[in-house]
Amino acid sequence: MSITLSEAESRRVVTRHGVPVSPFVTGTSTDGVIAAVENDATVEFPVVAKLCGRAIAHKTERGLVKLRIADEQALRVACDDLLAAARPDDGEVEVLVSTMVDGNRELIAGLNDDPQFGLTIMLGVGGILAEAIRDVVFRVVPITEIDAAEMIDDLATQRLLEEFRGEPALDRQSLIDALVGLAAVGEKEAGIRSVDLNPLILVDGKPIAVDALLEVEVDR
Amino acid sequence: MSHDLSALFDPKGIIITGVSNHPGKFGFVTLHNLIVSGYEGNIFPVGREPGEALGRPVLGSIDDVPDGQADMVFICTPQAVNEDLLRAAAAKGVKAAFFAAAGYREAGPDGVEAERRLVALADELGIAVAGPNGQGVVSTPSKMCAQIVAPYAPAGRIAVASQSGNFVSSFLNLSHHTGVGISRAVAAGNAAVLGIADYVEWFADDPETDVCLVYMESVDNGREMFERLKAVAERKPVVVVKGGASDAGARAAASHTGALASDDAVFDGMCRQAGLIRARDVEEAFETAATIATQPLPAGSRVVVVTTVGGWGVAAVDAMSGTRLEATPLPADLHAAIDEKLPPRWSKNNPIDMAGGETRDTVPEIMELAAAHPEVDSVLFLGLGIQSNTAAMMREGDFYPDHGLERIVGFHERQDARYAEAAAEIAERTGTPVLLATELANARPENPGPAGARAAGRMCHSSAGRAIRSLELMTRYAQWRRARGL
Numbered sequence: 001m002s003i004t005l006s007e008a009e010s011r012r013v014v015t016r017h018g019v020p021v022s023p024f025v026t027g028t029s030t031d032g033v034i035a036a037v038e039n040d041a042t043v044e045f046p047v048v049a050k051l052c053g054r055a056i057a058h059k060t061e062r063g064l065v066k067l068r069i070a071d072e073q074a075l076r077v078a079c080d081d082l083l084a085a086a087r088p089d090d091g092e093v094e095v096l097v098s099t100m101v102d103g104n105r106e107l108i109a110g111l112n113d114d115p116q117f118g119l120t121i122m123l124g125v126g127g128i129l130a131e132a133i134r135d136v137v138f139r140v141v142p143i144t145e146i147d148a149a150e151m152i153d154d155l156a157t158q159r160l161l162e163e164f165r166g167e168p169a170l171d172r173q174s175l176i177d178a179l180v181g182l183a184a185v186g187e188k189e190a191g192i193r194s195v196d197l198n199p200l201i202l203v204d205g206k207p208i209a210v211d212a213l214l215e216v217e218v219d220r
Numbered sequence: 221m222s223h224d225l226s227a228l229f230d231p232k233g234i235i236i237t238g239v240s241n242h243p244g245k246f247g248f249v250t251l252h253n254l255i256v257s258g259y260e261g262n263i264f265p266v267g268r269e270p271g272e273a274l275g276r277p278v279l280g281s282i283d284d285v286p287d288g289q290a291d292m293v294f295i296c297t298p299q300a301v302n303e304d305l306l307r308a309a310a311a312k313g314v315k316a317a318f319f320a321a322a323g324y325r326e327a328g329p330d331g332v333e334a335e336r337r338l339v340a341l342a343d344e345l346g347i348a349v350a351g352p353n354g355q356g357v358v359s360t361p362s363k364m365c366a367q368i369v370a371p372y373a374p375a376g377r378i379a380v381a382s383q384s385g386n387f388v389s390s391f392l393n394l395s396h397h398t399g400v401g402i403s404r405a406v407a408a409g410n411a412a413v414l415g416i417a418d419y420v421e422w423f424a425d426d427p428e429t430d431v432c433l434v435y436m437e438s439v440d441n442g443r444e445m446f447e448r449l450k451a452v453a454e455r456k457p458v459v460v461v462k463g464g465a466s467d468a469g470a471r472a473a474a475s476h477t478g479a480l481a482s483d484d485a486v487f488d489g490m491c492r493q494a495g496l497i498r499a500r501d502v503e504e505a506f507e508t509a510a511t512i513a514t515q516p517l518p519a520g521s522r523v524v525v526v527t528t529v530g531g532w533g534v535a536a537v538d539a540m541s542g543t544r545l546e547a548t549p550l551p552a553d554l555h556a557a558i559d560e561k562l563p564p565r566w567s568k569n570n571p572i573d574m575a576g577g578e579t580r581d582t583v584p585e586i587m588e589l590a591a592a593h594p595e596v597d598s599v600l601f602l603g604l605g606i607q608s609n610t611a612a613m614m615r616e617g618d619f620y621p622d623h624g625l626e627r628i629v630g631f632h633e634r635q636d637a638r639y640a641e642a643a644a645e646i647a648e649r650t651g652t653p654v655l656l657a658t659e660l661a662n663a664r665p666e667n668p669g670p671a672g673a674r675a676a677g678r679m680c681h682s683s684a685g686r687a688i689r690s691l692e693l694m695t696r697y698a699q700w701r702r703a704r705g706l
Contacts, residue, residue, distance in 0.1 A: 004474065110477025114486050116442030122477045136480045138489030140446055146703050147493050154492060194475035215474050 002193045002217050006052040007059075008096045010212040013189060018181030019197065020174070021209045024098035026052070030079035033095050034072060046070050046100045048210075051082040053093035068100060101208050104165055106199035109179060109209075111141065111186045113193045119186045123151045123179060125160060127199040133157075141186045148179040168205040178207050191217035223348050223414060225422040227316035229359045229404050231292035233262030234366065235285055235314065237305050238296030238321075239278050240267050246296040246320055246368040248273060250356065257358075257365035257372045262289050282308035292316045294356070294366050299323030299334050303341055310345040317342075319351030320368050325410045326353050335412050342413045354409025355385030358392065360402055361428045376401020376677075377430035377513045381419035383408050384463070387435040390502050397665075399674035400510035403428040415440075417448040424452040432458040433509040435502065439487070446490050453495035454706055457512050457697055460496045461505035462487060495700045497693050504689055510679040511690040515653035517698040520597040522548035523691065524590040525571035525684075528578065528603030533571025536600055536657075536684035543692045544699070547571065551595045561585055571602075580635070584642035591652040598653045598695070599646075600687055604639055604680065605660040605669025607632035612664065633668045640672025640680070655691060657681040 005013070008026045015021055023042035027033035037043050051064040059065050064085060066078040079095050086093045108126025113119055117140050124136030137154040139147050152161070152175055161170040178200070186192050193216060197209040234254065238247035251265050251274055265273055270280035279285060282293075282305060293309040295302055299321055306317060324335040335352065342349040350357060356367030360375035369385070373392040378400070382388045385407035395402050403426065406419055416436055423429045432452065439445060452458055491498040497512075499505035521544050527533040537547045547570045550558070558572060561582055567573035572586060583601070590599045611632035614625045621629075640656065647654040661670040661680040673680035681687035 002474070108476060108480075110475060110480075112475065112477040112481045114442070114481060116439050116483070117446060117486060117490055118443045120481065120486055120489070122480060124480060130476060131479055134480065134485075136485055137492075138481065138486045139493045140443070140490055143493070150492060150700075150703070151489075154489075194478050196475045196477055198476050213475065 002215050003054060004057070005214045005216065006054050006056070006094070007050060007212060008052040008094055009054075010195075010214040011096070013214055014182065014185050014195065014197070014209070014212050017184040017188065018177060019185065019209060019212075020178055020207060021212060022098045022101045024096055026094045026096050027079075028094050030076055030083065030095075033079050033097055034076060037072070037075065037097055042099070043097060044099050047075065047097050048100050049075060049078045049082060050096045051086060051093055052096045053086070053090045055089060055091045056093070098210070101201055101203050101210060103201040103203045104167060105160055105202040107175075107202065107207060108136075108196070108198040109182055109200050109207075110197060111182060111192055111195040119192065121151075121179065121183050121186065123155065123175075125155065125157050130198065141183045143180065143183045145176050145180060148176040151179060152176070167202065170202060171205040174206040185214075189216070193217055223418050223422065225316065225348055225414070225419070227291040227314075228318065228348055228350060228357060228406075229422075229426075230362045231261055231290070231316065231364070233264065233290035233292070234259070234364075235264045235266055235282060235290045235293040235309055235312070236296065237266050237282070237293065237302075239265035239273050240269065241271070241273050249368050250294055250296060250320070250366060251276065253365040253367055253370070253372065258363035259365075260363060264290055282312060285312050288313045290314060292318070292366075295319045295321045295352075296368070297321060299327075299331070299352075303337060306338075306341055306345065306347065310347055314347060316348040317350065318354065318357050318366060319349060319409065320354060320356060321351070322353045324352040324412065335410060339412050349413040350406060351409035352412060354407040355388060356407060358388075358402065358405040360404075371396060373405065374399060374401035375403070377403055377428070378433050378509050379403045379419075379423040379426065379429040379431070380405035380433045380435075381408060381416050381423070382406070382435040383411065383416065383437045384435055385409070387502055391433060391435075391506050394503065394506040395510075398507075398510055398661075398679050400514055400677065400679050417445050420452050420458060421448060424455050430456065431509045431513045432456060433505060434458060434460045435463065435505070436460065437463045442490070446494055449496055450494035454704075457509075458496050459499055459505050459509040459512070459693075460491060461499045461502055492700075495697060497697050499693065504686070504693075507679060507681060507686060508690040508693045511653070511655065512694050512697070514678045515647055515655070515694070516651045517701075518597040518653050518691070518695050519651075519698070521545050521695050521699070522595060522597045523688075524548065524550070524593075524596045524599050526583075526586055526590060526599060526601045527571050527573050528576065528583075528606060530567075530573050530575075532602035532684055533567075533573050536602060536688055537571060539685040539688035543688065544695060545598075545688065545692050548596065551593060554589060554593050554596070557589050558586060561589075583635075583639050584646070587643060587654055588646050588650075591646045591650040591654055596652060598655065598691055600655045600657065600684065600691070601639070601643055602657055602684055604656050604658045604673070605636050605664070605667040606658075608636040608668045609660060609664065612667065636667065636669035637672040637675075640669055640678070641676055643673070644676035644678050653691070653694070655679075655681065655687045657684045657687040659683060
């Protein structure tokens with residue numbers, strides 16, 4: 001059977017392989033979270049705070065995502081609220097705090113264990129519209145940098161990757177590195193069934209995942 | 221595992237089982253097709269009733285075949301007797317078998333069991349088994365049409381492996397139509413032993429083959445197929461068309477990525493990664509294989525269109541939008557060189573629209589200037605056959621040959637033949653592909669333009685759009701190779 005890791009667990013795994021995610025810290029108490037933010041040089045306000053746990057599938061629908069938190073005081077309130085919202089059947093939970101990153105363009109990337117070809121990697125035009133737009137390209141894992149570059153070239157919506165509304169063009173090498181890193185997650189971690197990096201926001205032309213979900217096969 | 225299929229494609233002698241005098245039966249038809257295609261090896265028809273068929277003696281048993289005179293057996297007999305026949309054939313030195321016979325996996329549980337036994341027997345006897353339930357095998361270097369249906373095909377450099385026999389026939393018919401020939405063709409049938417990858421691997425080593433052309437429906441072991449076909453694509457171009465591109469995206473997916481992973485999208489990505497040239501349909505697949513088989517690979521994506529009148533050029537440029545191909549702006553020195561050849565009303569742009577300003581040598585000269593230019597990667601000439609089409613109406617009208625018509629008709633027809641010949645010669649000499657397109661290839665194939673392309677062994681596309689599509693697929697393959705230093 002397979003289980004879905006929490007966002008915090010998923011982020012820790014993909015980060016090990018060089019997948020860029022928005023800067024984040026985690027904690028299991030409000031004081032712990034505040035201390036983690038103070039001790040971390042990368043997380044900057046405004047931040048987003050989310051309650052994470054393996055059993056929590058629909059964070060947004062349950063109001064477990066707090067956006068645009070401006071300062072420590074507001075973060076303290078948000079953490080208290082999130083931890084109070086945890087239900088007994090959520091199991092182990094933690095609060096994830098990460099820098100809010102801004103960008104108009106969202107991509108999606110992921111891995112999927114295909115019944116015919118085994119582990120495959122996907123890049124697409126993403127965000128909440130990904131499944132409607134269906135501008136996606138796949139490759140079989142492992143991939144080379146050349147394969148990754150060709151994935152980018154194969155997207156139909158090339159115009160989205162050029163200079164766009166005052167934002168610079170996609171830094172292709174950054175996206176190649178992210179894809180090669182994502183493929184490495186599939187190669188080096190045991191039992192990967194799927195990975196979603198959605199969305200992958202282009203910030204100054206570079207992709208940064210602001211959500212990550214890993215589904216892994218586990219022995220019972 | 222790589223199989224030696226030389227006895228299947230170039231047998232020195234063939235045993236056909238199930239031969240009778242009934243012209244509707246597979247054994248008879250196969251014997252007929254083998255003889256009329258000019259097969260020069262030994263043919264040993266074997267049937268239940270010894271006697272004669274098509275003037276050839278029919279043997280009552282494989283035991284009557286002389287030892288070592290046949291290395292291939294073509295099986296048209298009912299499933300129940302075929303294991304004994306295969307053993308008997310093996311005893312005579314047979315190394316390859318084509319099973320046209322049905323009654324195997326496609327025929328229910330008993331057939332599944334029979335097919336399992338056939339696989340085990342092939343392994344035990346060391347025989348390369350094609351089929352069962354296949355339509356046959358064609359090999360022009362051996363003048364061999366071992367098929368239960370038509371057609372044979374002109375000789376050429378394209379090798380076909382298909383999971384559907386019908387599409388073997390389609391490809392061979394398109395080969396007849398275009399004149400671009402075939403080296404080998406095989407229907408995989410149920411592919412009990414030999415599958416698409418086995419054939420294509422053998423084609424990769426085949427000195428008679430330059431391009432592989434594959435029709436597939438099912439992908440049983442995708443990962444293995446990916447690895448094997450990729451290794452072939454690194455050596456020779458492989459054009460693939462896939463049927464049954466159904467959307468299995470409905471499979472329960474826990475992830476967005478899984479939900480977006482339609483079979484078709486994943487297959488497409490596999491093809492791009494493996495360097496497989498994926499065509500949308502059978503016609504496009506054949507035309508692309510035929511173009512690759514008869515043209516040099518382009519060095520890049522810059523295309524120059526040469527045309528005698530405007531509209532066709534516009535259509536060609538339209539067809540390039542949304543592709544990797546680019547109607548490249550004319551380099552200044554090329555522009556200047558064309559100025560020397562044409563009156564001032566020419567388009568001064570790409571497409572090079574000669575606007576009727578051409579004289580006797582202009583078309584070949586401009587094709588040459590474009591193809592030889594280092595900043596031009598491909599040339600497409602539109603307007604082939606237009607002069608001969610005018611000539612045809614003159615020739616067929618009541619005034620011919622008087623009023624000077626005979627002379628002008630002869631001139632027009634010679635010109636188009638020359639253009640076709642020049643396109644082939646220039647492509648060969650410059651290493652730049654020079655494609656031709658005119659609907660006359662379909663409408664009036666006897667027109668000296670398309671007929672000249674045929675005589676030069678080249679594909680003449682029936683529209684600018686189709687030529688651009690072949691060129692795009694070919695250019696992508698060239699880019700795939702170049703990116704990998706191949």
